[in-house]
Amino acid sequence: MTRIETLSAALAAxxxxxxxxxxxxxxxxxRRALHEVSPFRSEPVDLVTWIPNxxxxxxxxxxxKVASPEMALLHRSIKEDGYTQPIVTFLAGEAAVVVDGFHRHRVGKEKADVRERVHGYLPVVGIDKPLAARMASTVRHNRARGKHQxxxxxxxxxxxxxxxxxxxAIARQLGLTADELIRLKAQTGIAALFANQPFSRSWVAVEGEAADPSLALADEDA
Incomplete structure (x- = not known):
């Protein structure tokens, strides 16, 4: 047995x-001590900790927002497969504010079978970003899974x-094209959003990224 294996066994005992x-x-x-010397310490997933829910x-x-059938499926997934993804959070004092994984966190809190199995704890990773960046991160996580409204x-x-x-900045962070952002602003009906910031319809936020078809409106020239 190597020295590391001996130390690991002693620590486990x-x-x-x-x-x-x-x-x-x-x-x-x-885990935190190992994370400090990990070659992957820049990756949030390298340090998953369990904290009280x-x-x-x-x-x-x-x-x-997840509909009831999808929420039931998520519950079943976590019940049958366990937590395969941690909840992404931002630490604000003693609180861990959800950035991604709101519904995974709900299952761990609200479903007695899961809550008891994980002893009232939840698996979390942390990211340290200002509010605007956290909001953008939430959207990116949701859009990457094809879930946004x-x-x-x-x-x-x-x-x-x-x-x-x-x-x-908004388009870059949310992965939107210029036209998508204009449509989303129009959706709000707030003309003030178009003030102060001239915007070219020909500009594309993320080069080469296809427009999201779910944000498209009917062709005005059709």
Whole structure:
């Protein structure tokens, strides 16, 4: 047995003798220590920790709502397959605010079978970004899975505009073309959103990225 294997076995034996709450905190501490020397420490998924579910809170801007049948399927997935994805969060004091994984966090809190199995804890990773960047991250996670709603995306654009983000910054962060952003602004019916920031219809936010067909309106020239 190598020295590392001997040390690992000794640590595992030490941790296994602890009461549950202390055991979980000790495991988290060990993971953090290993994360500090990991060649993958720049990747959030390299450090998954388990925290009490009452510390995990929803954000106020989630643009992804899941219907009851899909929520039931998610519950079954976590029940049958376990948590295969952690909840992406931003640490705000003792609270871990959800960036992605709101419905995974709901299952762990609201479904007794899952909640009991994971001892009232949830698996989380952390990202440290300002609010506008976290909002954009939430949208990117949802859009990458093909889950977003036009009305809620429009609301997100309004919030980002109110945070002082430029058209170019919003489109770049949300993966929108210029036309998609214009349509989303039009969806809000707020003319003020078009003020102060001239915007070229020919500009494309992400070079080579196809427009999202779910954001398209009928051809005005048709």
């Amino acid at each position: 030490e941790i296994s003798a602890l009461p549950l709450a202390e055991k979980i905190e000790a495991l988290n501490a060990a 009452d510390r995990v809170t929803a954000n106020e801007y989630n643009p992804n 036009v009305d809620l995306m429009s609301e997100m654009v309004v919030k980002l505009v109110n945070l002082g983000q430029s058209d170019q």
